[in-house]
Amino acid sequence: xxxxxxxxxxxxxxxxxxxxxxxxxxxxxxxxxxxxxxxxxxxxxxxxxxxxxxxxxxxxxxxxxxxxxxxxxxxxxxxxxxxxxxxxxxxxxxxxxxxxxxxxxxxxxxxxxxxxxxxxxxxxxxxxxxxxxxxxxxxxxxxxxxxxxxxxxxxxxxxxxxxxxxxxxxxxxxxxxxxxxxxxxxxxxxxxxxxxxxxxxxxxxxxxxxxxxxxxxxxxxxxxxxxxxxxxxxxxxxxxxxxxxxxxxxxxxxxxxxxxxxxxxxxxxxxxxxxxxxxxxxxxxxxxxxxxxxxxxxxxxxxxxxxxxxxxxxxxxxxxxxxxxxxxxxxxxxxxxxxxxxxxxxxxxxxxxxxxxxx
Amino acid sequence: xxxxxxxxxxxxxxxxxxxxxxxxxxxxxxxxxxxxxxxxxxxxxxxxxxxxxxxxxxxxxxxxxxxxxxxxxxxxxxxxxxxxxxxxxxxxxxxxxxxxxxxxxxxxxxxxxxxxxxxxxxxxxxxxxxxxxxxxxxxxxxxxxxxxxxxxxxxxxxxxxxxxxxxxxxxxxxxxxxxxxxxxxxxxxxxxxxxxxxxxxxxxxxxxxxxxxxxxxxxxxxxxxxxxxxxxxxxxxxxxxxxxxxxxxxxxxxxxxxxxxxxxxxxxxxxxxxxxxxxxxxxxxxxxxxxxxxxxxxxxxxxxxxxxxxxxxxxxxxxxxxxxxxxxxxxxxxxxxxxxxxxxxxxxxxxxxxxxxxx
Numbered sequence: 001x002x003x004x005x006x007x008x009x010x011x012x013x014x015x016x017x018x019x020x021x022x023x024x025x026x027x028x029x030x031x032x033x034x035x036x037x038x039x040x041x042x043x044x045x046x047x048x049x050x051x052x053x054x055x056x057x058x059x060x061x062x063x064x065x066x067x068x069x070x071x072x073x074x075x076x077x078x079x080x081x082x083x084x085x086x087x088x089x090x091x092x093x094x095x096x097x098x099x100x101x102x103x104x105x106x107x108x109x110x111x112x113x114x115x116x117x118x119x120x121x122x123x124x125x126x127x128x129x130x131x132x133x134x135x136x137x138x139x140x141x142x143x144x145x146x147x148x149x150x151x152x153x154x155x156x157x158x159x160x161x162x163x164x165x166x167x168x169x170x171x172x173x174x175x176x177x178x179x180x181x182x183x184x185x186x187x188x189x190x191x192x193x194x195x196x197x198x199x200x201x202x203x204x205x206x207x208x209x210x211x212x213x214x215x216x217x218x219x220x221x222x223x224x225x226x227x228x229x230x231x232x233x234x235x236x237x238x239x240x241x242x243x244x245x246x247x248x249x250x251x252x253x254x255x256x257x258x259x260x261x262x263x264x265x266x267x268x269x270x271x272x273x274x275x276x277x278x279x280x281x282x283x284x285x286x287x288x289x290x291x292x293x294x295x296x297x298x299x300x301x302x303x304x305x306x307x308x309x310x311x312x313x314x315x316x317x318x319x320x321x322x323x324x325x326x327x328x329x330x331x332x333x334x335x336x337x338x339x340x341x342x343x344x345x346x347x348x349x350x351x352x353x354x355x356x357x358x359x
Numbered sequence: 360x361x362x363x364x365x366x367x368x369x370x371x372x373x374x375x376x377x378x379x380x381x382x383x384x385x386x387x388x389x390x391x392x393x394x395x396x397x398x399x400x401x402x403x404x405x406x407x408x409x410x411x412x413x414x415x416x417x418x419x420x421x422x423x424x425x426x427x428x429x430x431x432x433x434x435x436x437x438x439x440x441x442x443x444x445x446x447x448x449x450x451x452x453x454x455x456x457x458x459x460x461x462x463x464x465x466x467x468x469x470x471x472x473x474x475x476x477x478x479x480x481x482x483x484x485x486x487x488x489x490x491x492x493x494x495x496x497x498x499x500x501x502x503x504x505x506x507x508x509x510x511x512x513x514x515x516x517x518x519x520x521x522x523x524x525x526x527x528x529x530x531x532x533x534x535x536x537x538x539x540x541x542x543x544x545x546x547x548x549x550x551x552x553x554x555x556x557x558x559x560x561x562x563x564x565x566x567x568x569x570x571x572x573x574x575x576x577x578x579x580x581x582x583x584x585x586x587x588x589x590x591x592x593x594x595x596x597x598x599x600x601x602x603x604x605x606x607x608x609x610x611x612x613x614x615x616x617x618x619x620x621x622x623x624x625x626x627x628x629x630x631x632x633x634x635x636x637x638x639x640x641x642x643x644x645x646x647x648x649x650x651x652x653x654x655x656x657x658x659x660x661x662x663x664x665x666x667x668x669x670x671x672x673x674x675x676x677x678x679x680x681x682x683x684x685x686x687x688x689x690x691x692x693x694x695x696x697x698x699x700x701x702x703x704x705x706x707x708x709x710x711x712x713x714x715x716x717x718x
Contacts (some may be wrong), residue, residue, distance in 0.1 A: 055499045069665035097499050101487070106473045114465045127500060129488030131473035140414045140456050140485060307694070 003266045006257060032290055033217055033353045034075055041079045044285050045146070046211050056080055056126075059101040059144045059207070061134040062152030065109050066116045071099050074118075076146055077125060097253065097326050098125035106131035139207045147204055150217035157196050157265040160188035164259045172261045174254065176240040179233050180226035193265040195277040205281035208358040216354040221268045222289065222347070231346035235308060236262070240329040243320075251327060252320055260319050262312070269352055277324045280357035289350040299343075301336045305329055362512050366706065391649055392576055392712045393434055398440045400716045404505070404569050404643050415439055417484075418460040418503045418566070420493040421511030424468050425475040432459050433477075435505055436484060457484035462497050465490035472643045492516065494558045506563055508578035515622040516555050517545035523618045531620045533613065539585035539659040553622040556634040564640035567717040573641060575713040578626045581706070590705035594667060595621070601690040602679075610686060611679055619678050621671070628711055635644045641715035648709040658702075664688055 053148055063069035079096050084096055102113060112128045117127055132138040134149070135157040162168035163178075163185055168185040178189040204214055217234075227233035240257070247254045267275075273287055309329045316325055366567035379585050417435055422428035436457050444457055462470060469488045476486055491497040493508070494516040508676055522537075524545055529543040537548040563573055578591075586592035599616070606613045626634075675684055 055502070099499055100664065106476065107470075110469045110488060112472060114469060114488070118463065120491065120495075126497065127490060129469060129473070129490070131476065131486060131488070132479065138485065140458055144416070161434075259562075 024214050025152045031071075032351065033215075036286070036290075036353060037075065037215055037355075038079045040213065040215075040286060041076065041112060041146070042083055044355065044357055045080070045213055047206065055097050055099055057144050057146075058081065058140060059102065059103060059113045059147045060224065061131070061147060061149040061204075062155075063102040063108075063113070065112045068150070068215065069102060069113075070116075072117055072148055072150070075124070076148065086252075096112045096226050099128065100125045101128045101130045101139060101144070103130040103132065103134060105133055110350055121276070127317050134203065135196055137203045137206060141206045142209050144208045145212050146321055147208055147212065147214040148217075149215070152218065153197065153200060153216070154218060154264050154266050156189075156192050156265055157199075158177070159263040160192040160259050163261045165260070166258060167355075171258075174240065174244060174257050175237065176235070176243065176257065176260055177236045179228040179237055181228050189265045190267075190271070191272075192263075193267060197272075198279060201276065201279040201281060205279070205358060208357055212355040212358045213285075215355045216352070216356065217265055218352060219349045220272055220289070220352045221266050223268045223270050224346060224348050225268070227266060229347045230349050231341050231343060234346055235304060238335055239308065239312070239328065242328055242335060243330060246324070246327065252324065261316065266349060267348070272352060272354075276354070276356060280359075282358055287352065287354040290353050291351070295320055299335065299341075304341070305333045305336065310331075338348050372654060390430075394572075394713055395605065395649075395695050396434065396574055396714075397438045399572065399574075399645060400435065400505070400597075401442055403716055404439070404442065404572055405713065414458055416458045416460065416503050416505075418462060418489070418498060419461045420497075420507045420508040420563075421514075421718055422461040422463050422467075422472070424471045424582070426460060427509070428472075429477055431507055431509065432484070435507065439505070441446050445492060445622065454455070459484045460487045460489045460498060460503070462489040462493060464489065464492055477693075490666075493562065494555055496562045496565060499608040500565045501568050503567045504571050505574075506567055506571065506573040511577065512556060512559060512575070513577060513579075513623050513625050515548075515551050515624055516558075517551070518550040518620050518622040521547050522620045525617060533599065533603060533616050534596065535602065535616065535619055536586070536592070536595045536621045537624055538587040538596055548624045549630070551622075552630075553634060556631075557638060560635065560638040560640060564638070564717060571716055571717045572635075572644075573717065575711070577711060577716065578625055578708045579648070579711045580625050581709055582627045582629050584627070584706050586625060588706045589708050590700050590702060591708050593700065593705055594663060596688065597694055598667065598687065598691055601687055601694060605683070605686065606689060615679065621674065621714070625708060628709070631711060631713075635713070635715060641717055644714045644716050646711065646713040649712050650710070658700075660699060661691065663700070664692045664695065667691075 038055060045058075051155040058073060060069045068149045077100075080098075081096070104110070106112075108131070110131065114127070114129065117123060130138050134152070135313060152244065160170070162170035163172045165171055168184075170182075171180075172178070172182065176183060180186050221227065221230065228237065243252060243257050244254070246252050247257060269287075269289055273284065276282060276284055276287075309325070313325050316328065360517040388596070417432060419428045419432060423497070430671035436459075439457075445620055461469075462672070463469070463472075467490070469490065471484070472488065476482060489497050493511070501695070522531045524530055527543075529541075531541065531544045534540065534544075539545050567573060580589065588594065598609065600614050602611060602645060605611050606616060628646075628648055632643065635643055635646075668684070672684050675687065
């Protein structure tokens, strides 16, 4: 039922390079928002949506593999339970049952997700894997009470076409990301982002019950800050430089690099807000940027290398073939140790946190 | 939420030994029941269960990997759709949406299941993977309109304890299955089957809506026929003989074989019916044995070897270690070619087909 879209899951399995073991940066961002979510659920969620409510449904869109998604879900359930018992002083006849929908692309590693679920004795919810792109419907209409998505919608459904077309003014040359250095490229990415975000919001609007809450969390750019001025942009540009070095050594080719660009777009915060307002299905109850609890300057070279490797391995392997990744990140690690990131000099992306209420 | 139980999934992946490529015997049994299912849905299902019904929910319990489960589900959906449009002459305001829950143990190969789903453009249902033992709750109460399970409940939740205990009168000696040759062994298996079937029916009774249908399909024994008189029983006893031969060659040990017995029990048809009646949550709308459309005598040695290999590899490897399976089935194939099965002489298991209606 869901529309197809290109998909590059986080590194699967649970070895040293896997997302399972390299998602603490994302976890840290999520943790920073926990108290806000708790507060918002207490203030904004109306549990008398379909009374008597016996099943409460939560969806995590783009859940990847654990453990972050399990942590988020448990936090939501704990809050809903305490709110429910506060709202129902008399003993409720029917205890609330929880259904949790873990959504991600069909090539996500659901086996690992399922095998690392909290043990059934400790888990007070029914678990479901939902394979399908969230750029399209993946759940029945009017079925979800709380939706959640974190660190997901910067992954576009595809690379904007012209960006890898040598003849187009929107060609991204040898850059491998939208670093905002070429205006036409930025525009092409922005068009795709607008389209994808529209589809995302439209689908969620159908799936959430009226009054349901959609929690969105991710990285974006502060208004007025281009990607190339941030240390994150600098890291990816440096990975691109390493690819170019490898082309010079004949391990890959400049031609191949010219045909490659990450389907990733980090909007500025006001752009993101604009898309949600434009869509009109949701009331913005809260939308703010929050400091990342992990001070950027505390990040070691090893940490940065591992984090970007877990994020980008799948897509790099698909384009450049197997066996490129080891060499690429060895070179990157070397470059990083020769020229460590001066966090005082570079700007940084920020974490946005939003709570949207379905009209 | 589901209770834990031992689990031995069908061979994963999609290579030559996988269940994906070695489940045509099961498919054939399922196909034989298709017209019966169609008829039963038309006659026995009351679609006005919660009117207006906008989401129709189907669960396949113990779905393994495709393609059989996709075929079954599509057949049910097609029938429900035509019944729905017959029952609603006026144009319905809200089109029916279908939700399909694919349930199996958490170590089932859900990745393969999801990657082999019919393409989203052809698939008119939302798909969900539901990890958990069906010997326990895996879905919210009162949520499923049609449940289905085929070739599943002969897998017990565990091996009856005494069966692998040398000091017990219920010790199964060097037999690796319940072949009904030792009465105490049969009784121990029967106790476990009764317990498991009770738990299965209790859980499904909670999950199905009142009036919902549960379709059950599998292999059983005709009344009065012991397992050792069937060719299927003979095949597994022969696999046991091959293990004993391997013990003599020092590849495994008699000790190890004495500690092993498949957690599989094929009830006689009246036993199965008895358990359902005993439970009392379901009305038996239909319960019959049907001939397997694949004439047993048409089965080649290669087919038999591949089929049993796909079914038993996981559990044999777990007990006897990696690398035993190739040798075991080479020996089995050799034995089979020297002594082909005389299908005229052996009795055969039968396929049972039942439709239960939730009271």
